[in-house]
Amino acid sequence: xxxxxxxxxxxxxxxxxxxxxxxxxxxxxxxxxxxxxxxxxxxxxxxxxxxxxxxxxxxxxxxxxxxxxxxxxxxxx
Amino acid sequence: xxxxxxxxxxxxxxxxxxxxxxxxxxxxxxxxxxxxxxxxxxxxxxxxxxxxxxxxxxxxxxxxxxxxxxxxxxxxxxxxxxxxxxxxxxxxxxxxxxxxxxxxxxxxxxxxxxxxxxxxxxxxxxxxxxxxxxxxxxxxxxxxxxxxxxxxxxxxxxxxxxxxxxxxxxxxxxxxxxxxxxxxxxxxxxxxxxxxxxxxxxxxxxxxxxxxxxxxxxxxxxxxxxxxxxxxxxxxxxxxxxxxxxxxxxxxxxxxxxxxxxxxxxxxxxxxxxxxxxxxxxxxxxxxxxxxxxxxxxxxxxxxxxxxxxxxxxxxxxxxxxxxxxxxxxxxxxxxxxxxxxxxxxxxx
Amino acid sequence: xxxxxxxxxxxxxxxxxxxxxxxxxxxxxxxxxxxxxxxxxxxxxxxxxxxxxxxxxxxxxxxxxxxxxxxxxxxxxxxxxxxxxxxxxxxxxxxxxxxxxxxxxxxxxxxxxxxxxxxxxxxxxxxxxxxxxxxxxxxxxxxxxxxxxxxxxxxxxxxxxxxxxxxxxxxxxxxxxxxxxxxxxxxxxxxxxxxxxxxxxxxxxxxxxxxxxxxxxxxxxxxxxxxxxxxxxxxxxxxxxxxxxxxxxxxxxxxxxxxxxxxxxxxxxxxxxxxxxxxxxxxxxxxxxxxxxxxxxxxxxxxxxxxxxxxxxxxxxxxxxxxxxxxxxxxxxxxxxxxxxxxxxxxxxxxxxxxxxxxxxxxxxxxxxxxxxxxxxxxx
Numbered sequence: 001x002x003x004x005x006x007x008x009x010x011x012x013x014x015x016x017x018x019x020x021x022x023x024x025x026x027x028x029x030x031x032x033x034x035x036x037x038x039x040x041x042x043x044x045x046x047x048x049x050x051x052x053x054x055x056x057x058x059x060x061x062x063x064x065x066x067x068x069x070x071x072x073x074x075x076x077x
Numbered sequence: 078x079x080x081x082x083x084x085x086x087x088x089x090x091x092x093x094x095x096x097x098x099x100x101x102x103x104x105x106x107x108x109x110x111x112x113x114x115x116x117x118x119x120x121x122x123x124x125x126x127x128x129x130x131x132x133x134x135x136x137x138x139x140x141x142x143x144x145x146x147x148x149x150x151x152x153x154x155x156x157x158x159x160x161x162x163x164x165x166x167x168x169x170x171x172x173x174x175x176x177x178x179x180x181x182x183x184x185x186x187x188x189x190x191x192x193x194x195x196x197x198x199x200x201x202x203x204x205x206x207x208x209x210x211x212x213x214x215x216x217x218x219x220x221x222x223x224x225x226x227x228x229x230x231x232x233x234x235x236x237x238x239x240x241x242x243x244x245x246x247x248x249x250x251x252x253x254x255x256x257x258x259x260x261x262x263x264x265x266x267x268x269x270x271x272x273x274x275x276x277x278x279x280x281x282x283x284x285x286x287x288x289x290x291x292x293x294x295x296x297x298x299x300x301x302x303x304x305x306x307x308x309x310x311x312x313x314x315x316x317x318x319x320x321x322x323x324x325x326x327x328x329x330x331x332x333x334x335x336x337x338x339x340x341x342x343x344x345x346x347x348x349x350x351x352x353x354x355x356x357x358x359x360x361x362x363x364x365x366x367x368x369x370x371x372x373x374x375x376x377x378x379x380x381x382x383x384x385x386x387x388x389x390x391x392x393x394x395x396x397x398x399x400x401x402x403x404x405x406x407x408x409x410x411x412x413x414x415x416x417x418x419x420x421x422x423x424x425x426x
Numbered sequence: 427x428x429x430x431x432x433x434x435x436x437x438x439x440x441x442x443x444x445x446x447x448x449x450x451x452x453x454x455x456x457x458x459x460x461x462x463x464x465x466x467x468x469x470x471x472x473x474x475x476x477x478x479x480x481x482x483x484x485x486x487x488x489x490x491x492x493x494x495x496x497x498x499x500x501x502x503x504x505x506x507x508x509x510x511x512x513x514x515x516x517x518x519x520x521x522x523x524x525x526x527x528x529x530x531x532x533x534x535x536x537x538x539x540x541x542x543x544x545x546x547x548x549x550x551x552x553x554x555x556x557x558x559x560x561x562x563x564x565x566x567x568x569x570x571x572x573x574x575x576x577x578x579x580x581x582x583x584x585x586x587x588x589x590x591x592x593x594x595x596x597x598x599x600x601x602x603x604x605x606x607x608x609x610x611x612x613x614x615x616x617x618x619x620x621x622x623x624x625x626x627x628x629x630x631x632x633x634x635x636x637x638x639x640x641x642x643x644x645x646x647x648x649x650x651x652x653x654x655x656x657x658x659x660x661x662x663x664x665x666x667x668x669x670x671x672x673x674x675x676x677x678x679x680x681x682x683x684x685x686x687x688x689x690x691x692x693x694x695x696x697x698x699x700x701x702x703x704x705x706x707x708x709x710x711x712x713x714x715x716x717x718x719x720x721x722x723x724x725x726x727x728x729x730x731x732x733x734x735x736x737x738x739x740x741x742x743x744x745x746x747x748x749x750x751x752x753x754x755x756x757x758x759x760x761x762x763x764x765x766x767x768x769x770x771x772x773x774x775x776x777x778x779x780x781x782x783x784x785x786x787x788x789x790x791x792x793x794x795x796x797x798x799x800x801x802x803x804x805x806x
Contacts, residue, residue, distance in 0.1 A: 003351045003464065004570065004627075004628045004631075004654070005348050005349055005427075005430070006427070006428065006429035006430060007349075008428070022345040022346075022348065022349055022427060023341045023342055023344065023345035023427050024281065024282060024341065024342045024345065025279055025280070025281045025283075025342050025345040025346045025349060026279065026280040026281070027279040027280070027349060030545075030547060030574075030577065032577045032696075033573050033574070033577065033690065033692060033693045033696070034690070034692060034693075035692055042428065042429060044628065044631060044684055045349070046570055046571070046574070046628060047516070047544065047545050047546070047571060047574050048544055048545025048546070048547050048548070048574065049545070049573070049574045049577070051570065051573070051628065051631055051632065051690065051693070052631045052632075052684050052690055054429055054683050054684055055682070055683050055684070056683075058682040058683040058684075059429055059432075059683040061682065062653075062658075062661070062680070062682060062683055063432055063433075065661070066438055066442060066657060066661050067438060067441075335436075341427075344427065345427055348427065348430070350544075351517075405473075406471070406472045406473045407434060407436060407472075408434055408436055408439050408472040408473065408474070408477075408656050409436045409439050409440060409443075409473070409476070409477060410472050410473020410474055410475065410476035410477055410656075411473045411476050412470060412471060412472070412473045413792065415772075415791070415792050
């Protein structure tokens with residue numbers, strides 16, 4: 001459950017809010033559930049709130065791992 | 078002439094006035110509204126005659142007639158309004174048969190209290206759409222309902238046209254082996270509408286794609302006279318239009334997700350709300366089904382027209398008496414693209 | 427879309443599929459339960475099953491908070507609206523069948539003021555704009571969706587928004603997983619064979635990966651916390667298969683770009699400030715489950731709809747023949763239900779599994795795995 005989508009913080013607004021952009025679609029969300037989020041950070045958005053920040057380093061690692069594991073198969077075939 | 082010009086002592090205050098019950102009662106107030114708003118902006122010989130009907134020579138050939146009720150909310154949205162929609166929508170329904178649309182009629186149901194300034198805006202928009210398309214609104218009607226019994230304004234338009242001899246275009250004609258084409262990006266209109274609905278509040282540059290397609294259709298049937306089917310995927314989106322056709326023709330379809338044109342922003346908006354672009358409404362697009370060996374020619378003809386610039390071949394019709402529309406996903410698996418069940422509501426899960 | 431499209435890449439998918447096929451031992455079945463409705467949806471929408479070898483089976487669990495909400499609670503929400511309150515709800519709940527074939531959307535059509543909202547912030551807005559009306563937010567969801575409700579309640583308290591209250595139906599994931607694993611069908615009878623779990627993506631982003639240690643140890647089943655995108659599901663499948671083959675039962679995290687061991691401590695803090703455990707809560711399909719749901723704490727009781735309003739105890743039951751309870755437990759498939767596809771379709775849903783876009787039955791129907799199989803049958 002929990003439809004959550006990664007979006008980029010593009011502006012901070014009043015209170016705990018921020019504007020996030022997902023490929024040009026902008027929405028105001030609340031940052032009340034996270035700390036230290038900066039403009040340019042990617043956050044996971046769920047029901048109008050940023051739930052977590054996304055770690056670019058880990059995302060990179062995961063993709064690399066997927067690619068590497070598949071390389072292994074190719075090399076053994 | 079001077080008697081007619083002095084018919085009404087004072088002009089209607091369009092800037093500040095609102096619709097009231099007298100505007101629908103058939104009396105002087107209604108006549109004045111018609112003259113100073115509708116006739117003025119639609120401005121054609123038929124309406125200027127001031128009759129309850131329009132008389133014209135019966136065109137030769139098979140006639141086509143279509144009707145559409147327009148209840149869109151909000152009335153004004155990015156890229157258009159209910160007026161433009163009502164003209165384009167009916168022109169398109171007529172054009173989907175391959176017919177050249179000739180005339181339109183327009184019935185208005187106005188809600189008491191509706192601002193005349195908004196009504197004029199809508200009528201001006203309709204008139205502009207009608208003129209640009211070359212299809213005049215030749216007759217109309219106005220009624221008023223009490224406050225609370227309407228959504229501002231409802232517009233019903235009927236259109237008629239004539240189908241050229243050699244064409245036989247119908248949902249039932251789709252055959253196994255045929256190619257399926259779409260004229261451009263899907264989902265724009267629905268997303269534009271949703272972005273202007275208050276409780277969803279998201280910002281986007283997406284505007285409605287509302288457009289009259291009869292000109293594009295004329296180019297298409299000239300290039301490929303034996304097009305089997307055409308349909309405009311309005312409510313329910315591309316998925317619903319294709320399911321309808323599959324059911325009519327008792328065939329199946331196999332789509333290629335990667336080939337279906339969807340703007341990045343539309344994808345993003347749908348992702349954000351938990352919607353599927355395949356089910357989102359379009360108002361300026363069409364689906365065409367033609368014999369496989371004519372697909373490239375048809376695609377070329379479509380892409381040469383401004384409204385078909387982003388056209389693409391998105392799949393093929395297959396044998397399947399259960400009428401399933403399936404799709405190879407961009408990921409490599411297969412899924413079924415079913416009819417829309419209920420209404421698409423934004424979801425959290 | 428960054429961090430989305432890369433994880434839907436077709437070429438990587440093919441390669442991972444090859445690796446999974448290589449890793450899977452042809453002499454056995456792998457029954458992997460995805461707890462999270464989002465995974466169910468992803469699997470069907472992208473057709474992930476097609477890239478799996480035939481001995482890898484997805485078992486769909488009760489990870490759909492819409493599906494597991496028992497009928498009486500929906501009846502209560504409708505009742506609140508009929509009593510005159512403005513009831514704000516997420517879109518998912520609108521069409522779920524309650525008693526006597528009623529639903530929020532039908533009650534709305536009959537005149538009740540029921541409004542769909544995207545966020546608890548929207549519900550607060552409705553309360554501010556309608557000071558003379560009671561506004562009740564119908565709160566549902568697992569640990570992902572609970573923090574937003576906590577924020578709203580705290581805000582309402584700060585603003586002294588006297589007309590705002592919450593009808594709380596938040597439920598807890600670990601309790602549900604525990605209940606399934608302890609059920610006779612799984613533990614003793616072996617009717618439902620589960621070899622491993624895909625841990626929910628976003629629940630875990632809030633609660634962290636630590637809470638799953640218990641399951642791995644106690645039930646000796648591997649858990650891989652899996653991201654939401656189809657490549658995440660495939661990568662996690664590979665990780666689960668490896669664990670099963672090697673006889674390991676650990677908690678692994680595939681979704682490291684979002685999930686950490688501790689989770690989102692700020693969100694967890696807010697939740698424990700506002701909510702506490704209910705001793706018992708009824709789940710559709712699972713019956714009464716202890717310590718599996720939350721209620722609003724005493725300090726915030728002013729915003730608890732259950733304390734503010736008189737709510738009658740409803741005895742609504744599932745429609746006769748509806749197999750949602752068994753399907754939610756993974757004990758039956760949608761195709762095992764007599765109502766599936768006949769009386770019960772997305773246009774005329776009899777049970778929650780067919781309404782919720784992540785319910786097993788809806789997913790099965792809309793994306794049609796069984797129909798493809800049926801088509802294959804007829805062709806043969």
